[in-house]
Amino acid sequence: MSSASPELIPARMINEYVYCPRLAHLEWVQGEWRDNPDTEEGRHTHRRVDKPGGKLPVAQDNDDDAVIHARSVTLSDDDLGIIAKLDLVEGEGNIVSPVDYKKGKRPHVAAGAYDPERVQLCAQGLLLRRQGYQCDEGILYYAGSRERVHVPFDDALINLTMKSAEGLRKLRDAPCPPPLEDSPKCPRCSLVTICLPDEVNWFQSVEESPRPIAVRDDDRLPLYVQAPFGTIRKKGEVLEIEAGEQKFNARLGEISHLALYGNVHLTTPTLQTLMKREIPVTWHTQGGWYYGHAQGMNHKNVHMRISQFQTAFDTQRSLCIARSLVKAKILNCRTLLRRNWHGEESAAEPVLKQLKIYSEQAVRAQNAASLLGIEGQAASVYFGAFSNMLIANAPANFDFNGRSRRPPKDPVNALLSFAYSVLTRTWAATLQGVGFDPYVGFYHQPRPARPALALDMMEPFRPLLADSAVLTAINNGEVHSGQFVIRGDSCGLTESGRKAFLATLERRLSQQVTHPYFGYRLSYRRLLELEARLLGRHLAGELEHYPGFMTR
Numbered sequence: 001m002s003s004a005s006p007e008l009i010p011a012r013m014i015n016e017y018v019y020c021p022r023l024a025h026l027e028w029v030q031g032e033w034r035d036n037p038d039t040e041e042g043r044h045t046h047r048r049v050d051k052p053g054g055k056l057p058v059a060q061d062n063d064d065d066a067v068i069h070a071r072s073v074t075l076s077d078d079d080l081g082i083i084a085k086l087d088l089v090e091g092e093g094n095i096v097s098p099v100d101y102k103k104g105k106r107p108h109v110a111a112g113a114y115d116p117e118r119v120q121l122c123a124q125g126l127l128l129r130r131q132g133y134q135c136d137e138g139i140l141y142y143a144g145s146r147e148r149v150h151v152p153f154d155d156a157l158i159n160l161t162m163k164s165a166e167g168l169r170k171l172r173d174a175p176c177p178p179p180l181e182d183s184p185k186c187p188r189c190s191l192v193t194i195c196l197p198d199e200v201n202w203f204q205s206v207e208e209s210p211r212p213i214a215v216r217d218d219d220r221l222p223l224y225v226q227a228p229f230g231t232i233r234k235k236g237e238v239l240e241i242e243a244g245e246q247k248f249n250a251r252l253g254e255i256s257h258l259a260l261y262g263n264v265h266l267t268t269p270t271l272q273t274l275m276k277r278e279i280p281v282t283w284h285t286q287g288g289w290y291y292g293h294a295q296g297m298n299h300k301n302v303h304m305r306i307s308q309f310q311t312a313f314d315t316q317r318s319l320c321i322a323r324s325l326v327k328a329k330i331l332n333c334r335t336l337l338r339r340n341w342h343g344e345e346s347a348a349e350p351v352l353k354q355l356k357i358y359s360e361q362a363v364r365a366q367n368a369a370s371l372l373g374i375e376g377q378a379a380s381v382y383f384g385a386f387s388n389m390l391i392a393n394a395p396a397n398f399d400f401n402g403r404s405r406r407p408p409k410d411p412v413n414a415l416l417s418f419a420y421s422v423l424t425r426t427w428a429a430t431l432q433g434v435g436f437d438p439y440v441g442f443y444h445q446p447r448p449a450r451p452a453l454a455l456d457m458m459e460p461f462r463p464l465l466a467d468s469a470v471l472t473a474i475n476n477g478e479v480h481s482g483q484f485v486i487r488g489d490s491c492g493l494t495e496s497g498r499k500a501f502l503a504t505l506e507r508r509l510s511q512q513v514t515h516p517y518f519g520y521r522l523s524y525r526r527l528l529e530l531e532a533r534l535l536g537r538h539l540a541g542e543l544e545h546y547p548g549f550m551t552r
Contacts, residue, residue, distance in 0.1 A: 015117065015120035017167060017171070019116040081169065086100075095135075099138070137153055179197030224499075237251060262286035280293055334352055361374050399412075414492055430528045444456055465508055469501070473504045510523050
């Protein structure tokens with residue numbers, strides 16, 4: 001029986017390994033990727049050479065004077081263990097050179113180019129040699145300055161290339177390398193918000209705040225469709241939404257996810273396109289209850305899910321994470337009450353004091369059952385004082401006599417339940433996009449159709465996002481009593497009520513906040529992803545403790 005062929009290493013990953021071993025691990029081992037202006041510009045530069053053209057003949061059959069000009073050529077070799085896609089191969093007869101296109105300007109360094117680019121080019125040259133060609137040098141073409149740099153394949157470069165390839169191969173079964181420290185490479189790296197170099201180093205040293213690395217915000221927004229018996233289909237780069245005689249359009253490039261409420265028909269080609277572009281689709285009942293979502297292939301980072309499952313089966317590690325989340329939730333509830341109290345000032349002190357006590361008890365909880373009891377007691381105190389945050393003479397004056405869930409019995413509870421449903425869906429999509437399984441949690445127990453991890457992670461954000469949006473909508477008159485329907489002991493939002501409140505909630509998600517640990521500003525929408533990735537770093541062993549998010 002023949003042995004299996006060895007896994008081939010992409011030459012581009014050898015480039016990344018020489019540039020930053022952690023970056024190579026994130027991209028190759030964990031399957032992470034994110035575009036930024038530099039990667040998009042590089043893709044634009046390669047648009048011509050990415051189209052196959054010409055032919056690379058078999059070396060032994062080639063005439064001595066035959067001109068070779070072949071674009072987008074893929075070569076591999078089991079003995080080298082390398083695979084590469086060559087932008088261009090040019091030469092005459094059996095003497096050829098690989099040409100690699102680069103978007104920037106030629107660097108003025110002694111070797112003519114930086115080592116990562118030289119190593120990648122050398123790997124391509126070695127593959128051409130394995131095909132029987134004579135390949136003594138390669139060419140780097142810098143589109144920014146329109147210059148060619150010749151790179152000779154001497155012994156020193158070949159040794160560096162093979163040593164780097166072997167180092168990358170060993171990285172496959174090794175932990176993720178530590179992040180670079182205060183490196184000038186980080187700010188322009190497309191994976192800086194995934195790698196979190198300064199944030200991870202901050203937790204390990206706690207000496208100074210991370211650099212304010214400027215990363216382009218994702219300006220895409222969710223698209224909510226609640227048209228009964230509506231149909232959504234794709235036409236080019238646009239989603240066409242038909243609801244009776246009404247028609248609406250939305251550009252695919254402007255959508256972060258699609259949320260469907262009630263009986264809305266989504267065509268199969270449209271769903272396939274959304275999956276291909278990693279735009280999640282969530283389904284809700286007409287009343288707003290979240291009951292499922294669809295997304296493309298699961299995130300490639302299987303190591304993330306392995307760490308998640310191992311932690312979920314470790315009672316003590318799960319309890320440590322749950323304590324942080326519950327403590328953060330209670331303190332955030334306390335902060336929201338303190339900032340928005342409209343009742344008698346003297347009545348606030350005992351409530352705030354009691355919540356402080358519960359937050360301290362949460363840290364000392366001996367098991368999940370006692371932690372659940374502490375959280376329940378804190379919730380009772382919090383919702384018992386919730387009406388003090390509602391302005392008595394607000395444009396939308398609603399009474400609140402305590403939390404009721406299934407079903408919500410009054411407009412305030414209807415808003416709270418709807419907000420929690422939207423937040424659950426938002427967290428589920430965020431976690432799956434990062435690489436987690438949203439149904440395996442550490443605090444909430446797994447049950448069919450319940451995204452336990454999404455419920456875990458949303459705990460600290462219930463008061464900051466959901467409850468805050470409810471207060472804003474009521475106190476500012478953004479919803480009114482005519483936008484609710486009461487049937488028996490159940491209360492729900494009308495279509496116009498959901499539309500009005502969703503605008504309030506999305507505005508809150510887009511609001512900028514200063515991170516209490518790192519000191520830089522970011523939107524709540526990006527903050528959710530940051531918290532998910534910090535949890536991932538904790539599960540991978542890079543952070544000793546996962547701190548639940550607590551606002552200042």
